[in-house]
Amino acid sequence: MNTKSPEWKRYQHEVAATLSQLGFTTMIEEKVAGVRGMHDVDVTARIASAGISQLWVVECKKWNRAVPKERILTFSAIVADVGADRGLMFAENGFQAGAIRASRITNLTLTSLVDFRQNTADELATMKVRGLQERITALENKFHSIWDLTQEERDKRMALYIGPSGFPEWPAGHSAVMSHLLARLSQMKEALDFARFNRWPVAYWALDDEAPITVNAWPGLLFIIEETVATCERIYDQMVTPRRQVKDWRELQSQEMTELLTKIRRPKDE
Structure with a gap:
């Protein structure tokens, strides 16, 4: 950013850079x-994570005085009109009472850069947790719904199941085939609940x-967890609408996830 640019413009870029560091795509x-x-918006911030897409619209007030109520009401109307998930107003000299x-019980957040940086990382994590838990629940329901099919259709789906089916000592049969994945x-x-309540470290089971792996x-x-959920979704899709021949569910796992697990499992003395 050109240091000769107006201070308000530099402030916009600083806000945008902060949001970008948190994973948002900004304009x-x-x-x-x-x-x-x-509407001319100072900064837009978009993010998609764990199946949830968000649009945040941002107004930057590099003023020497506190922001009055009238500006909040105007901004609130813009946020509502564009259907944004959230409106952020940044001001380093505060807001009038x-x-x-006026911002209470709305989807507006009034903040400064310092406060935002301190508070938002945990908030974004909470948003991602909610999305992941919703995806997991939806996937569990899909797998359970297979039992509502006719015997012929159920056998057809189970014949296409290539996911993990438990350990050797587990009993055979349809009821046990998917038990490992559902577990x-x-x-x-x-694990997500434990982390949300700050009960670290948490156990992740590949x-x-x-x-378990300690996280x-x-x-x-x-x-x-997002990578594992995506793999499980592909396993289910392979049962319902197989697009190619897959012999092992690990073929449906991303290369990045495979490499990470290999690194974690590698003996420390190697």
Whole structure:
């Protein structure tokens, strides 16, 4: 950013850079279409994670005074008109009491860069957790729904199941084939709950492991669970609408996830 640019423009870029560091795709001074017309937005921030897509619209006030209520009401109308999931207003000199009251019970957040950086990482993690848990629950329901099919259709689907089917000592039969995968899905939801309540470290169970992997922080946990859920979704899709011949479920796992698990499992003395 050119240091000779106006201070307010540098502030926009600083806000956009902060959001980008959190994983958002940002645009500065984008024209956004609303129901009632076009709006010039200081910064737009978009993110898609764990099946949830979000649009945040941002207004940056590099002012020497506190932001008044009137600006909040105007901004709130823009946020509603474009259908944004959230509106953020950044101001380093604060907000008048009326402005703060006007933002209550809305999808607006009034903040400064310092406060936002401190508070938002955990909030984004919570958003991702919600999306992942919803995906896991939906997937569990899909697998369970197979039992509602006719015997012929159920046998057809089960014949296409290539996911992990438990350990050698487990009993044979349809009822046991998917039990291992469903158990892993349940354990992933439990791990997310433990992390959400700050009960670190948490245990993550890979689909083909008999012992858990210890995870100590959000980034790693969210990555491995999202990758595992995506693999399980592909296993289900292969049962319902097979697109190619797959002999082992590991073929449906991303290369990045395979490499990570290989690295984790490698003996420390290698």
